[in-house]
Amino acid sequence: MREKIIAGNWKMYMNHVEAVKFINDLQKELKRVETAYEIAVFPPFTSLFAVSQVLDKDLIKLGAQNTFYEKEGAYTGEVSVSMLKAIGCDYVIVGHSERRKYFYEDDAMIALKIKASLEGGITPILCVGETLEEREKGKAKEVVKQQMEEDLRYLSKEDIRRIVIAYEPVWAIGTGKNATPEEAQEMHEFVRETLNCQFGFSEITILYGGSVKPENIGELTRMKDVDGALVGGASIKLDSFLGIIKNVYQGGD
Numbered sequence: 001m002r003e004k005i006i007a008g009n010w011k012m013y014m015n016h017v018e019a020v021k022f023i024n025d026l027q028k029e030l031k032r033v034e035t036a037y038e039i040a041v042f043p044p045f046t047s048l049f050a051v052s053q054v055l056d057k058d059l060i061k062l063g064a065q066n067t068f069y070e071k072e073g074a075y076t077g078e079v080s081v082s083m084l085k086a087i088g089c090d091y092v093i094v095g096h097s098e099r100r101k102y103f104y105e106d107d108a109m110i111a112l113k114i115k116a117s118l119e120g121g122i123t124p125i126l127c128v129g130e131t132l133e134e135r136e137k138g139k140a141k142e143v144v145k146q147q148m149e150e151d152l153r154y155l156s157k158e159d160i161r162r163i164v165i166a167y168e169p170v171w172a173i174g175t176g177k178n179a180t181p182e183e184a185q186e187m188h189e190f191v192r193e194t195l196n197c198q199f200g201f202s203e204i205t206i207l208y209g210g211s212v213k214p215e216n217i218g219e220l221t222r223m224k225d226v227d228g229a230l231v232g233g234a235s236i237k238l239d240s241f242l243g244i245i246k247n248v249y250q251g252g253d
């Protein structure tokens with residue numbers, strides 16, 4: 001189903017004390033906001049439990065920024081899907097470009113993580129997207145198609161209904177330079193076409209990510225294949241995250 005979602009990826013920001021304060025402040029404000037969008041936050045691992053203790057699940061859903069694919073074992077430093085589930089996570093981000101770049105996650109590993117998330121009952125948000133160099137060479141679609149084919153390789157037609165995809169052009173992440181609404185729409189439409197070829201089904205949530213701000217969220221979410229946003233930098237300041245939530249396109253005109 002095409003659920004509308006505004007997701008805040010906090011990256012490596014906010015310890016558990018700061019995170020709890022942020023959530024309490026955000027919830028106070030959200031009680032006054034009417035929106036068709038589900039709001040979700042993705043704190044660092046060390047803040048997840050503290051946030052889960054104060055979270056009002058009717059207002060905000062909880063997600064993690066990463067997971068490992070094994071259920072348990074001697075994997076120093078890793079966290080399993082069932083551990084995230086036990087804390088109350090509904091979502092997990094998989095294959096973010098920062099993990100691909102700095103932690104050398106490849107598509108084989110990402111595919112296993114997607115599969116493990118679904119088996120463990122958590123909705124994976126798969127991030128795909130091209131670098132600037134790839135875009136300039138006219139390879140954006142080719143890259144995204146390949147990522148999708150490899151990362152979703154273990155999924156059945158039923159499984160595909162239970163995932164979310166975030167199209168995040170790498171050149172737009174943390175740079176202040178977002179894709180234009182038309183560029184985003186073109187790629188989202190392409191993601192749906194690719195899903196249709198792979199699975200014969202494409203009515204899933206596709207989020208845009210990359211320098212989303214209160215000023216551009218309206219025009220981006222107005223696009224017919226954009227179901228919401230995965231927000232990084234602007235999700236860790238109360239004013240800008242609220243601004244995004246308030247300015248998102250609600251339909252109707």
Ligand code: PGA
Pocket residue numbers: 009168172173174175176209210211212230231232233234
């Ligand atoms: P940004 O990050 O909004 O800071 O560009 C988006 C993301 O990495 O998900």
